[in-house]
Amino acid sequence: MDLGQLRSFVAVYRAGSLTSAATVLGLTQPAVSVQIRALENRLGRQLFRRLARGVAPTAFADELARRVGPHLDALAGVELELTKEEFARTIRFGGPAEAMSLLALPALAQLVRRGLRLRVGLGLADDLLEDLAEGRFDLVLSSVRPRRRGLVATPLADEEFVLVAAAGAEFPDLATAPMLAYAEELPLTRRYWRSVFGGPPPHTAAVVVPDLRAVLSSVLAGAGIAVLPRYLCAKELESGELVLLHEPTEPPINTFYLATRADQAQLPHIRTVTETIIAAAKNWLPISCHRRKCSSS
Incomplete structure (x- = not known):
């Protein structure tokens, strides 16, 4: 069997579509289609069923991929090793x-x-x-x-989410404290509130900025409260610049x-x-x- 046809077959099988496989292989979608049809003709078996979006493998394609996939992966590894460069590709x-x-x-x-x-x-x-x-x-x-x-x-690894505010900032009522978030939907805040408090956040965000590092900076300046990954603010918590507003037994992760x-x-x-x-x-x-x-x- 033609090695190029087998490579195209495995790429389509793993990507689930001719278009995605063509991108991975650096070929055009029509070229990949031609190779798949040629392989089907050679084998006398259908390999994929065409769907509205992408393709679905037949039982024969499942077996063929199981048998040839590891060998093609090994060949690709040999190809890189023969370049004698540890990092032959960006x-x-x-x-x-x-x-x-x-x-x-x-x-x-x-x-x-x-x-x-x-x-x-x-x-x-x-x-x-x-x-x-x-x-x-x-x-x-x-x-x-x-x-x-x-x-x-x-x-x-697991990232833990914590509810924090700047040390010295007074927010006695979480229901009225300004919320800072990286998206309008308050994804981290909603997850924290539902997991810890059993319901949605009390209000929308006062500040939305699509970078948690900027959210952290705003919290440190005293603008409001925020739910952040612990790894992002561990140093500030350790130094006392930030304080935990709540310490649940099992924080969301x-x-x-x-x-x-x-x-x-x-x-x-x-x-x-x-x-x-x-x-x-x-x-x-x-x-x-x-x-x-x-x-x-």
Whole structure:
């Protein structure tokens, strides 16, 4: 069988669409369609059922992918290793601005000194995972568990959410205190209020700015209260610049995942970065897990 046809087949199988596979492969969508039809004709079997959006594999395609996928991944790894460069390709890495700035990028400093080339994109989890599936990223640090076929993810650490205000700022009634948030929908605040207080926040945000670091700065200036990830404000809590307004027995938490496409998870440069991030995440846990989990570890 033609190696190019098999590569196109595996890409379509993992991406779930001809268009996404074409992006990953660096081909046009018609070219991928031609290769899939040629492989179907050669095998005398249908590989995919066309849907309104994307394609669905047949049982025969499931078996073919199981048998040839690992071998194609191994060939791709050999191809990179033969370049004799540890980082033969630039890695496109996406994630939330705050976690990338404070957690992920510092963990990769030594790899950058060894030749790693990074191009970083920032954004929301759903958008980043869509871009990953479409081939616009190689790795994504996600606060949402990826469920799309063709993506694989490793859980890293839990971020704990805390309700904070500046030391000395007087907000005796949380129901009337100005809320600061990074989105109009108050995503972190709503999650905290429902988990801890059993209902929605008492009012809308006084300040909305799409960067939690800016929210932190505003809280430190005394503008109001906010729900923030503990890792983002751990130093300010330790120094006393910020105070906790509430200390629930089990604060709300969220898990970070490191996601990539299944067809490149074992490539040497992706594997090296993945292993480095996983190792670094062991040091994220003490400042991000809730007390019950920390005490049991």
